[in-house]
Amino acid sequence: MPKKKSKSKRPTAPKRGEGQRQQQQQTCDWGITPNNDGSPGFSNGDDPEDASFQNRERMDREWRALLDDPNSTKELRDFALSQLNDPVGLGKIFDGKPEVKYDGEGIGRGDWTLIEDFEEGNWGSDSGNAIIGAAADIILTKEGYDNGSILLSARGMRPGGRFNFLEAYPKLCEACLRVTVDPVVDRELKSNAHVVLGFLRGQTSLEAVGGEAMDDVKKALQLSPEDWRVHGMLATRNMAVYNTALALEGIERALDLATDDLARLSLGIRRGKILHNLHGREDDMIAAFEESLSLYENGVKDHPRMNDLLVGRLAVAEYMLVIGYDRRGEHKKALNHYREAEAKRGSIDEETAKSTDWTSRMVAQLIVANTSPGNVKYGECHHCGKTAASPQRCGACRAVFYCSKGCQVQAWKGGHKKECKKLKADRKEKKAAAREEANERDHRSGLPPLDANLNPKKLWDEGVELSKSGNYEDAVWNFALALFMSAALDANDKQPVKDAVENCSEDDALAMALSVICAPRGNILRRSNEVYKKAIRMNITAVNIEMGESTADVDRNVFGVGMCLIMHARMLGRSYSMDTLAKANSRTHRDAFDDVARLVRNANTYIDSQRWLTLQFELGYSSMDVGAVNEAEKWLKQFVSSVDETASLRSDRGAQQHWSDMKASAETRLAQLPLLKTFDRNNPGFGSGDDCIVM
Numbered sequence: 001m002p003k004k005k006s007k008s009k010r011p012t013a014p015k016r017g018e019g020q021r022q023q024q025q026q027t028c029d030w031g032i033t034p035n036n037d038g039s040p041g042f043s044n045g046d047d048p049e050d051a052s053f054q055n056r057e058r059m060d061r062e063w064r065a066l067l068d069d070p071n072s073t074k075e076l077r078d079f080a081l082s083q084l085n086d087p088v089g090l091g092k093i094f095d096g097k098p099e100v101k102y103d104g105e106g107i108g109r110g111d112w113t114l115i116e117d118f119e120e121g122n123w124g125s126d127s128g129n130a131i132i133g134a135a136a137d138i139i140l141t142k143e144g145y146d147n148g149s150i151l152l153s154a155r156g157m158r159p160g161g162r163f164n165f166l167e168a169y170p171k172l173c174e175a176c177l178r179v180t181v182d183p184v185v186d187r188e189l190k191s192n193a194h195v196v197l198g199f200l201r202g203q204t205s206l207e208a209v210g211g212e213a214m215d216d217v218k219k220a221l222q223l224s225p226e227d228w229r230v231h232g233m234l235a236t237r238n239m240a241v242y243n244t245a246l247a248l249e250g251i252e253r254a255l256d257l258a259t260d261d262l263a264r265l266s267l268g269i270r271r272g273k274i275l276h277n278l279h280g281r282e283d284d285m286i287a288a289f290e291e292s293l294s295l296y297e298n299g300v301k302d303h304p305r306m307n308d309l310l311v312g313r314l315a316v317a318e319y320m321l322v323i324g325y326d327r328r329g330e331h332k333k334a335l336n337h338y339r340e341a342e343a344k345r346g347s348i349d350e351e352t353a354k355s356t357d358w359t360s361r362m363v364a365q366l367i368v369a370n371t372s373p374g375n376v377k378y379g380e381c382h383h384c385g386k387t388a389a390s391p392q393r394c395g396a397c398r399a400v401f402y403c404s405k406g407c408q409v410q411a412w413k414g415g416h417k418k419e420c421k422k423l424k425a426d427r428k429e430k431k432a433a434a435r436e437e438a439n440e441r442d443h444r445s446g447l448p449p450l451d452a453n454l455n456p457k458k459l460w461d462e463g464v465e466l467s468k469s470g471n472y473e474d475a476v477w478n479f480a481l482a483l484f485m486s487a488a489l490d491a492n493d494k495q496p497v498k499d500a501v502e503n504c505s506e507d508d509a510l511a512m513a514l515s516v517i518c519a520p521r522g523n524i525l526r527r528s529n530e531v532y533k534k535a536i537r538m539n540i541t542a543v544n545i546e547m548g549e550s551t552a553d554v555d556r557n558v559f560g561v562g563m564c565l566i567m568h569a570r571m572l573g574r575s576y577s578m579d580t581l582a583k584a585n586s587r588t589h590r591d592a593f594d595d596v597a598r599l600v601r602n603a604n605t606y607i608d609s610q611r612w613l614t615l616q617f618e619l620g621y622s623s624m625d626v627g628a629v630n631e632a633e634k635w636l637k638q639f640v641s642s643v644d645e646t647a648s649l650r651s652d653r654g655a656q657q658h659w660s661d662m663k664a665s666a667e668t669r670l671a672q673l674p675l676l677k678t679f680d681r682n683n684p685g686f687g688s689g690d691d692c693i694v695m
Helices: 018-026 053-068 074-084 113-119 125-145 170-181 187-204 212-223 228-240 244-257 261-276 282-297 308-327 331-347 350-354 359-371 405-445 456-468 472-485 487-491 495-502 509-518 521-537 556-578 580-584 586-603 613-625 629-645 653-682
Strands: 378-380 387-389
Touching: 053 074, 074 359, 074 378, 113 125, 113 170, 125 170, 125 187, 125 228, 125 261, 170 187, 187 212, 187 228, 212 228, 228 244, 228 261, 244 261, 244 586, 244 629, 261 282, 261 308, 282 308, 308 331, 308 350, 308 359, 331 359, 456 472, 456 487, 456 495, 456 653, 472 487, 472 495, 472 509, 472 556, 495 509, 509 521, 509 556, 521 556, 556 586, 556 613, 586 613, 613 629, 613 653, 629 653
Parallel strands: none
Antiparallel strands: 378 387
16 A cells, blocks of 8 residues: 655654664664664664665575585575565565664555544544544454554654653553443443553553453453454464463454455464464464465455465465474475565565565575576576576486576586486485485374383482493483373482582583482572573484384484473472462463463474373373463373373383373363363453362
């Protein structure tokens, strides 16, 4: 939608970007230092309004270094050339910092200038209710259809780089607050007032997003439980504070309620992105994105409100599909989606392209450069070495490229005729290796869970004997496995554990996790927090985790990092469960369980839930504690099913009893889910972390 010109009667509003420059000038932790004349000083780049300029400059240096490196492969060189010649680059890279935009204009179905006029007294005081409705409609439309930002007035800027948009729109906020306490106004108007307050509070600070702003949106949802847009808004707030399971819950509820195909397209893309952030949900992510693409191709692309922003987001979804299909070994599908994504990216206007985060495109390009060379946009001619746009591939070996037919003919005569056969053979060998790898991956994915026949009490007893005999590393491994499967074992005699931990390296992740239960009772939570932070800083990457056939094949250090997260989650849960004051504060209680669920979910990156029954149970249990009923149901049902499927593998009586007890606990929780779902429908937006539910 073309932007309207700001009205000249607003002399107090700075030009677009000016407020942002003042914010950057005054906020020290952004790394911006004011110049001597008081103007903002930018250490890198010449475009202070482009938050990703410094990232682009840094990445360009890396691409050039790849080209200068004599050891770079042909694929990497072509990839680097494609990045350097791309006018858009990575677009607007999200770096975790709040982005605040100012202007007297708005983007959306409505016109935010109406709200500006209301603040300046150009509307009568009796127009407050109408303005609340208009503001809420703009906000919900923007949130629901994901079609741009609302540009707020710079009146919200305060000294020291602070922003308070409640103060920027005092008349609107006063009208909203009056409505929220008026017992006679209708539910829709009261819901709209909470939407506006939640939006403005959320723009003020990141802390408010998970606090007062979240509470306002939840109240709006209680008043308008059938409005899919409010469900989507709450999901956005949950995603902003990394409550991924609850964000997924909100998006799925919004999808159930939305009837407009354009809305379903936008929600489907958001659902796929959330699933992309959940380990072990790759198949669901692919299904979500494919469904959105099907909607687009079957009529939504001709929708009158279809816009370049949504097309750009759909392109990003296709780049994510490239990554997903490549991991599954389906390279043809990955290549097809890459081509379609490139076409969509090329169809949108440059301003929209630059405001879109294309990080996933870079990963997709690197994949394509390695698996299907010649599909990247730029490459080096095999004969003359010049950079060529859309290079032509040799049809025989399909490994080299030319800028023209003339170069291809000369190269053939000059020696490519001989090397072509070898390159063709190499290509066949690579394909065979890829097929073998895919078969091995399929074989391993069909293996049973690693803890299906483990007895935690027996593991603990073995750990005690190993510790006494001086075999400390194996003792630590046994203790960690036992404690992972049964948290109650930390009530046992801890001296053998202490002996084993003290005789292991300080950087042994398993020993770090066990050191939590060895800490003095009053320091356990502090120790678990220290261990968690240290484990994250270890920067251990989990690649092909738990792909072996037994626990002997497990990478203990990777498992140890996951165990550090699990231990911190458990200690947090225990601490807040026993803290009467924390339980009395519903927000503190809710935030605590949100943290626990987040830690368990992150542990899934290091401990594969498909190979460990214990983690399936932990994921279901922690999801239920935050009210993510769909996610809880998924994991608990999977756990019960996996326990039944592996029953024939259990020869140890202790293992049989352990999994029988765990299954009974999971079934009890599953029986409670219908009640929780009913409550959720009647009290939307409130999970079990709030004081209104006691399980």
